Amino acid sequence: MQGMTDMTDVSLGGGGTTADIQSAYMEMTHRKRMYGGILLVVFVALMASGFVVADGRNAGGFWNGITNVFDFPSEVVAEAAENGANIPGLMVNYLPSLIETLNIAAASTLIGALAAILLSLLSTRGLARWPRLTGLFRRMMDISRAVPEIVIALVLIFVLGGGPVPAMIAIAIHTAGALGKLFSEVNENASLKPVEGLESVGATWGQRMVLGVIPQVAPNYLSYALLRFEINIRASAILGFVGSGGIGYDLKNAFSWGQGRYDEVAAIFILLFLTIVAVDQISSHYRNRLTGSH
């Protein structure tokens, strides 16, 4: 790539006539198009062959199953529409479990985000308290991201028994890793000048971070944390399936009782959807306020 740029610089920089420049540029364009075309062919070939392999391994076969994809949703929708009158009442019934789910998500986002701030500051080059240990903190974040939260939750439920606390811890661990990665990318774009200014007055590392870095990065932190909150609502609903309470537990029950209970399934989905919409609206409002006051 470097060599290519140099070559074009030599051939175009020589102060030749317009015709020379035109042909040199056309040559470059053709070369770029050829590379692009080759890449496209390779990409399509890989996609196609990968699909064939995956389809071969699929027990039922993709093409046989594709026609049935909409059977289940249409069954749910049809039955829910039939019992549409029940849905508002059911939604009120499920409100307490929804609040439990929201609480799990909120607590885990808060704890996870605080851990993420610390981990991200410790693992950003130029800001780290112990520059040699940045790798260690990065690996810690990698591990907490790599282990699925459902695995952590299952282990904790086995140890601590069912309930919201294991789910909260499991999601918090995953959040710390995921947000830590995003936060440290935000930190890398922060200006080091205020930090240097604070260092020059003899501030400690903690003071430099809290007073020099956080004000710069807070709006971005907030918007990532709010996005994570949305994701965590969904995650805590899923963890209800493995016995940590909340609306996921109700959803699992409604599903496993099967036909006849699909109005409950619909009510829970509507509740979850409304919650996500509400969180999205509220978070964008606060994000705008925070960035607007700059």
Next chain:
Amino acid sequence: MLEIKSLTKRFGDKTAVDAATFTVTEPQMIGIIGRSGAGKSTLLRMLNRLNDASDGQMLYEGTEVTRLTGTARRAWQARCAMIFQQFNLVPRMDVVSNVLHGTLNRRSTFATMFNLYPQGDIHKAIEILDRLGIAEQASKRAEDLSGGQQQRVAIARALMQDPAIILADEPIASLDPMNAQIVMDALRRIHEEDGRMVIANLHTLDTARRYCDRVIGMRDGRIVFDGTPAQLTTGVARDIYGAGADFSEAATSTAIETLGKQGDLAPA
């Protein structure tokens, strides 16, 4: 050709452009002057249809431009090129690609997504760059060029549109005097050689005097002066800028020779 009838733009309860009215009967080079916030940029942005007018009309050869929507509006934007103070190029793309963006209105989204432009257009783009004296930069990234060079790339993009009108919103405000002169000379040459109408917002009086056939002065959203540069006396200029008796044209000047004149006067 171009007829503007009480064109108005309101932002909330603030009126940025207040019933602007003027007519252009032949392709002229027009300079619009006034303080910052006088509504110059808003007026140009309405002409290009980047912003919609709150009230009033704009007619070009009988077509009511203010009413165009969709494809017709984009076709108008292609005929009415815009040059910006901060150049508004795509920084990571090469110079020729930026110039070729001038043809986007004629090309399909699909072809342009893959950078597939006809060879004729590519050759034409390089010829335009050559005309502006920056053909050697053809394959460089736009962000690697100096400000003056970037503004000439922006002019090349405008020329690639083959427009009837070129609007220039403070084209030289971010440039040093030397580059400002090169850019203004280029705009004047395009006006004279191609017979295109040029409307430029300018923040210095002497540039307007030197390059324009007609000067429009704006103050607080209203057009308060419309005439030839000769009619633009110091008294009128004071009125446009709302300045007191201490106002001196040399103070707002960016021309090198004006600075020289000041230097000569200083010891006397």
